[in-house]
Amino acid sequence: MVDPLPDRLRRSFLEILGPTGLLTDPTVIDGYTVDWTGRFRGSSRAVLRPGSTEEVAATIELCRREGLALVPQGGNTGLVGGSVPHEGELVLSSRRLTALGAIDRRDAQVTVGAGVTLAAVQQAAAALDLDVPVDLAARDSATIGGMVATNAGGTQVVRWGTMRHHLVGHEAVVGTGQVVSHLSGLVKDNTGYDLGGLLCGSEGTLGVFTSVRIALVPRPPFRVTALCGFADVESMLDAAATWRRAIPELDALEAFTGAGLALVVARAGRADPFRDRHRWYLLVEVSGRQDPTDHLGDVVDATPGIAEVVVATEPGARARLWSLREDLSLAINALGPPLKLDVSVPAGAAAQFLGTVGDVVAAVVPGARTWLFGHIGDGNVHVNVTGADPDGEAVADAVLRLVARDGGSISAEHGIGVAKKRWLHLSRSAAEIDVFRSVKRTLDPDGILNPHVLL
Numbered sequence: 150m151v152d153p154l155p156d157r158l159r160r161s162f163l164e165i166l167g168p169t170g171l172l173t174d175p176t177v178i179d180g181y182t183v184d185w186t187g188r189f190r191g192s193s194r195a196v197l198r199p200g201s202t203e204e205v206a207a208t209i210e211l212c213r214r215e216g217l218a219l220v221p222q223g224g225n226t227g228l229v230g231g232s233v234p235h236e237g238e239l240v241l242s243s244r245r246l247t248a249l250g251a252i253d254r255r256d257a258q259v260t261v262g263a264g265v266t267l268a269a270v271q272q273a274a275a276a277l278d279l280d281v282p283v284d285l286a287a288r289d290s291a292t293i294g295g296m297v298a299t300n301a302g303g304t305q306v307v308r309w310g311t312m313r314h315h316l317v318g319h320e321a322v323v324g325t326g327q328v329v330s331h332l333s334g335l336v337k338d339n340t341g342y343d344l345g346g347l348l349c350g351s352e353g354t355l356g357v358f359t360s361v362r363i364a365l366v367p368r369p370p371f372r373v374t375a376l377c378g379f380a381d382v383e384s385m386l387d388a389a390a391t392w393r394r395a396i397p398e399l400d401a402l403e404a405f406t407g408a409g410l411a412l413v414v415a416r417a418g419r420a421d422p423f424r425d426r427h428r429w430y431l432l433v434e435v436s437g438r439q440d441p442t443d444h445l446g447d448v449v450d451a452t453p454g455i456a457e458v459v460v461a462t463e464p465g466a467r468a469r470l471w472s473l474r475e476d477l478s479l480a481i482n483a484l485g486p487p488l489k490l491d492v493s494v495p496a497g498a499a500a501q502f503l504g505t506v507g508d509v510v511a512a513v514v515p516g517a518r519t520w521l522f523g524h525i526g527d528g529n530v531h532v533n534v535t536g537a538d539p540d541g542e543a544v545a546d547a548v549l550r551l552v553a554r555d556g557g558s559i560s561a562e563h564g565i566g567v568a569k570k571r572w573l574h575l576s577r578s579a580a581e582i583d584v585f586r587s588v589k590r591t592l593d594p595d596g597i598l599n600p601h602v603l604l
């Protein structure tokens with residue numbers, strides 16, 4: 150429980166934000182204080198919902214003067230506890246920053262309020278045969294501001310890269326209260342420090358995005374999805390490596406296990422499209438201006454080690470194949486709050502890692518269950534552990550040290566948040582972390598922005 154907001158502060162926030170911009174009812178605030186997994190729970194006296202950049206700036210200035218800490222929050226789908234007020238901070242929600250500008254057809258760019266969901270931008274882009282180059286399963290809730298703040302990756306990184314690659318303009322309020330706005334969208338613009346690039350991936354610790362300008366990509370008319378079953382991890386990884394080289398218009402390469410498929414079938418009621426159950430599955434998607442189905446068929450036919458394959462070209466059938474992968478997080482969550490570790494490993498170490506990580510977990514907590522899936526096309530593995538205390542650090546410690554030993558990253562795409570703060574030194578040097586701290590001191594001298602995240 151936290152004390153209610155004093156009347157003096159309530160009046161000041163109301164002056165800046167108006168009545169729809171301030172939430173103080175504890176039953177309403179509750180939804181903003183727990184994360185998507187249910188693992189991270191906090192408390193807050195108020196949720197601040199500014200409707201413009203000016204309101205964000207005035208809010209931050211007031212918080213600076215009053216020494217009040219803030220947690221920026223978008224769709225609250227982040228999985229590392231970065232969007233939750235852990236120690237009574239105020240929540241600064243972007244959900245009223247929902248201006249969705251007209252798409253500029255000439256340069257295929259759009260300026261979007263930080264609180265607009267990915268799905269809303271995808272829908273607007275689709276009307277012009279364009280697409281957002283980053284896609285993820287939380288698309289209906291995840292906001293563009295949150296995605297830039299976390300440098301989100303997702304299922305199409307193998308083709309298009311992460312959010313950072315498509316950020317062509319930004320407007321944000323840094324911890325000093327200053328507005329940094331550079332929304333021109335110029336592709337060539339070497340006029341000093343790339344502040345958008347610096348704030349991108351900073352997890353709300355340096356500034357609050359209010360709008361961003363992103364570059365869109367063409368939406369090809371043809372798309373084909375195949376799901377292949379493999380008897381062993383080596384064959385699955387060899388296939389993934391071969392297809393990356395052989396298929397120029399490769400959009401996605403997603404891996405999951407037979408145990409994962411069984412869980413989705415049992416928990417989410419999805420149909421298993423295969424005759425037999427296989428140890429590993431690889432979902433591959435290809436799109437193009439010409440129908441890529443034959444080319445994909447030829448490549449798959451020539452790939453050794455495939456036990457069974459299902460191909461879908463029609464949107465409903467493709468969505469059914471994708472749901473076997475995308476429903477996995479929800480199905481795992483239904484077993485109780487999992488420990489979620491999102492890591493990347495070099496291609497040469499992937500087989501060893503996938504083959505041993507379950508044993509490493511079981512050696513720490515006998516009986517714990519390890520679920521492996523992820524964007525294997527870019528070396529990204531989601532290691533989810535159930536049956537172990539998600540807050541107990543021994544499992545995370547063992548897995549993250551294994552990742553570091555293999556030359557991987559302790560966070561491929563979700564960020565550090567509070568969940569991985571302790572292990573940042575496994576992926577970043579002391580000198581790098583020192584520079585992080587200097588940047589933080591400059592842009593957020595009072596340490597009011599997401600004080601418990603990252604550093």
Ligand SMILES: Cc1cc2nc3c(=O)[nH]c(=O)nc-3n(C[C@H](O)[C@H](O)[C@H](O)COP(=O)(O)OP(=O)(O)OC[C@H]3O[C@@H](n4cnc5c(N)ncnc54)[C@H](O)[C@@H]3O)c2cc1C
Nearest residue numbers: 223224225226227231292294295296298301302303353358
């Ligand atoms: C089912 C599921 C699937 C997912 N799949 C993927 C995936 O494939 N790839 C991937 O990268 N992630 C994935 N995620 C994680 C999550 O969706 C992303 O991290 C997403 O970018 C978070 O967006 P959000 O709006 O929900 O941000 P939030 O969860 O609200 O916040 C995330 C972080 O960004 C900060 N933040 C939010 N908004 C702003 C802002 N306007 N300005 C500054 N800081 C801000 C917060 O303080 C916090 O540190 C998945 C999550 C779920 C639940």
